[in-house]
Amino acid sequence: MTELLQHLVDGISQGAIYALIALGYTMVYGVLQLINFAHGDVFMVGAMIGYYFARATGESSHPSVLGALGVTLVSMIGCGLIGFLIERIAYRPLRSAPRLNSLITAIGMSFFLEYGGQFAVGPNPRSATILPTGGAVHFGGLSVGEADVIIVLSSAAMMLILQYIVFHTRMGTAMRAVSWNAQVASLMGVNIDLVISFTFVLGSVLAAVAGILYSAKYPKIDPLMGLMPGLKAFVAAVLGGIGNVPGAMLGGLLLGLAEQLVSGYVSSSWKDAVAFSLLILILLVRPSGLLGRGTAEKV
């Protein structure tokens, strides 16, 4: 029983990080119908910025709550900027071209961030202490790391903020309008370019937070660290129904739980296969994901 609870705690914390990254995928998909494959690497950049800034300011040797917030903020700004630039350089010029083209530039961008990172800082992993998260809280045999608590609480806070932005602000309304029909939205006076840029920035900011949180739990940062979590988060987004904000959260949590349970009860080497098997099973039953809206083509 304790073991199960332990896996559930780990799963929720893992899933919260997936969900944060998945939100970036799903929002971009919502407005552009584009899989932004570089998003997982933005997450990596977030962790990197956090690591170097924490070292430069002495935060990593004397961790404090205020310092950690500062580091996170800097990382959010950095990633926001990168997200903005990625869209301007690699996607905007191709907006009227077939969607597959932007997918190739997305892959190119992803390679660029990975190899560029290896070139700039070297391929070796470095261990990070960005957040003051050494200890753990014990409930009987159950141990909940401080990192887990921080991860779940900050993810929940970010999602609440996102929910507010998407459903209760003018910009959020514009985002939803663009995702329903960009052409009509522009006729109604919505500045599509601005909305799309904003969406990229917003998604990248969330990825930065995810990067910082991830490094608190798995303190091993290298230029390829975004590859697998990025892919898993994308799977989570599709699982929940891509383009759907609550779907991404649900998908992330589900995926995190499934992975931790399999790691715990079967073997961690089967973890990656489980994520994809779950995805395939769900898509075969519900072709547009758990919360996605099915679209029938009009004949």
Next chain:
Amino acid sequence: MNVARALRSWLPFFVAIPVLWVIEQKVALNPDFGLEYLFVNINHIGIAIILAVSLNLVNGLTGQFSIGHAGFMAVGGYVAAVMMMRGPTDDPYRIFFLLSLLAGGGAAALAGWLVGKPSLRLRGDYLAIVTLGFGEIIRVIIENTQFFGGAIGLSPIPHRADFAFIWAVVIITILVAKRLRDSTHGRAFLSVREDEVAAEAMGIDTTGYKVMAFIIAAFFAGLAGGLSGAFEGNLAPQSFTFVRSFEIVAMVVLGGMGSITGATIAATVLTILPELLRGLGELANARMVIYSVALIVLMLVRPRGLLGTRELWDFFKRKAPKEPSPKREASEALIDVRKATIRFGGLTAVSEFSLQVKPRELVALIGPNGAGKTTVFNLLTGVYAPTEGRINVMGRDTRGLSPHAIAHLGVARTFQNIRLFRELSAFDNVRIACHHLTRESMAAAVRHGELSEQEEAWIAERANELLDVMGLSARRDELSKNLPYGEQRRLEIARALATGPQVLLLDEPAAGTNNREKVELMQLIRSIRDRFGVAVVLIEHDMKLVMGVSERILVLDHGVTIAQGLPREIQSNPRVIEAYLGEKYAKEHFGGAAPA
């Protein structure tokens, strides 16, 4: 004769083999030249070409989106490698190697079928992520199986693939891809890419073709995997991650979707680019960064790929044909609908609809917007299945039949919102519709046999004739999306006629045309009926027009058939007038009583 033909059809291959062998013996293996390193790269290029050209069949030609090609490559590679490592140590004529390769390809094809069959009903990005997922699952399974060497991989695999062998497979791959592409099957693949609904309506089994493309592509990916293992001498699961699949997709898109030569060139460029960058000295460390920038820049500069959808080649002329003419006998009622009803949730779109269409009849279906006219067409062609009631076509119950099967029975249609294969020429649009009249198998298309040549010529003749009848001869080679609106509508009719129908369903053929054009169109419809002996069912808004051309009229309103009969009976029917003009108008002008 047949032997000679068979030999000729494989001529490029037979010429290539000795040439490759001579290069191998005299150049690659000659220590004086010191070209080992160059030939290693040339072989890498060859393997990349096999992968890109085969994936192009799925992603480029058929328009499906697979990013799991590395997974199939892994399946083929591992099966072949295990066979070779456990098989005879001595393989002088490389017969066993060939068998191992084929077994690997076969295993990959089987995996392709297993993956494709359930997942190809997903669309676009969902299909993409599922193929990616399957690729990753295959990798994880290999990593966790000791039989396949686990995470460490397999080694040593006998070095049996050399330059000549790899490039012989490259040539076969390109030949097969090119011949499939130029055959009626190639056009069927293309039609799936352009518009699935229209392709089904033209009698093409879209699901079948998607699965087929998947299987063929997986087979060649398996061969590439086997070659790669036998060339490098080892296999490791890490070389089959999704990153590898991405690289192959990049080759296909960069080459230009559907272009075989494009895929070949892109595979070459993307394989040697990182190698060339090695020579940069100081910057050599940054080579992968430069590679990724080059990928982005190439895509931005040439968004349609290096070659677009064109090819570098175009040879092999065709001879005049004999005509295999497919004929079907007509039964009394071509279409027989009894009380068909369809509901979408709570909405009854069409209720208790009955219709019999006799040979060479001209029937019109009219009614206000939203009356359910197009839904009737969708029922007749199997796009929707009726909730209740029965629909017989040529005396056969169509329940459970997919649209392409119904098209085979002899029902062809046009679409209200024109659904041409937009990126294909007018000529190709019509040729695709001849697809189900051909008998040539895919294997025959690849062999390039006599039947395929005859049939191709016959299809070309038929397509030219139909374009001529519709007054589109001058537009033969223009992309259908570039035709003016009226001509697009006529092209749709030509395409529908090319399927050799008994019944032609025309969905608002006159929509968006002016009065003079409408009159011409109605004359055209009559002449089509006379010339091709088809029955025509016509949906039209314009009452005057319908009155002039049709022999019988059905009026639908809110899914209910409110009247049917001869044109002049309909004209004076109060319920029809009410449906069109409103109750108030009908009362004021006809006093509620049925006029004479």
